[in-house]
Amino acid sequence: MDKKVIVITGASGTGKTTISRYLEDTYNIPHVITHTTRLPRDGEVNGVDYYFETPESFEKNHYLERVEYSGNKYGSSVEGLEETWKKSDIASIVVDTKGAIAYQKKFGDAAIILFLKADPEEVADRLAKRGDEKARLLKRMASEENRRDFEIPKELYGNYYEIVNKDIKKTKDYVNQVIKSVK
Numbered sequence: 001m002d003k004k005v006i007v008i009t010g011a012s013g014t015g016k017t018t019i020s021r022y023l024e025d026t027y028n029i030p031h032v033i034t035h036t037t038r039l040p041r042d043g044e045v046n047g048v049d050y051y052f053e054t055p056e057s058f059e060k061n062h063y064l065e066r067v068e069y070s071g072n073k074y075g076s077s078v079e080g081l082e083e084t085w086k087k088s089d090i091a092s093i094v095v096d097t098k099g100a101i102a103y104q105k106k107f108g109d110a111a112i113i114l115f116l117k118a119d120p121e122e123v124a125d126r127l128a129k130r131g132d133e134k135a136r137l138l139k140r141m142a143s144e145e146n147r148r149d150f151e152i153p154k155e156l157y158g159n160y161y162e163i164v165n166k167d168i169k170k171t172k173d174y175v176n177q178v179i180k181s182v183k
Ligand SMILES: Nc1ncnc2c1ncn2[C@@H]1O[C@H](COP(=O)(O)OP(=O)(O)OP(=O)(O)O)[C@@H](O)[C@H]1O
Pocket: 010, 011, 012, 013, 014, 015, 016, 017, 018, 019, 126, 127, 129, 130, 165, 166, 167, 168, 171
């Protein structure tokens, strides 16, 4: 089978990580571990959730694409994707919409874009429950990047699956249909 990458994108708190974990647990689809200079949240583990970097160490990696998001740097490497493809012909990656555009440009139809949407008020509530510290949460919600990522960018028109993540069961049912069509 040709290699594929499921690119999960959307604004903060819309459920990207939840879907990435679902793909891993249900379909053994591993996720690409990306790099960031942000501090770990409670429970996040280096080398599992992210490679947590200092501003200096971040610059030492070779990125397929990299972005600034709410004051922190994030990037994904070709090596990271290739390592993940060694484990499985289908990988997933969680990125912002700018990253999704980069993957679409580089991999064309081999990049399957899942764009997650949710009501912004519901999202703020979910993130507070997730334990995000209030000041950081407000900064994140107000950031230009996060406001941008509630809408699909025009570069991806016609090339993505939109998932309104309200009822998690319905979301998973929809994801199951997408995976059937991909496999
Ligand atoms: N449909 C849903 N209903 C209720 N809670 C949900 C739903 N989907 C996800 N959540 C919860 O919302 C919180 C945010 O989800 P998640 O971490 O997956 O979002 P994210 O898009 O990866 O966010 P971020 O970009 O900030 O890391 C989590 O605590 C998750 O368990």
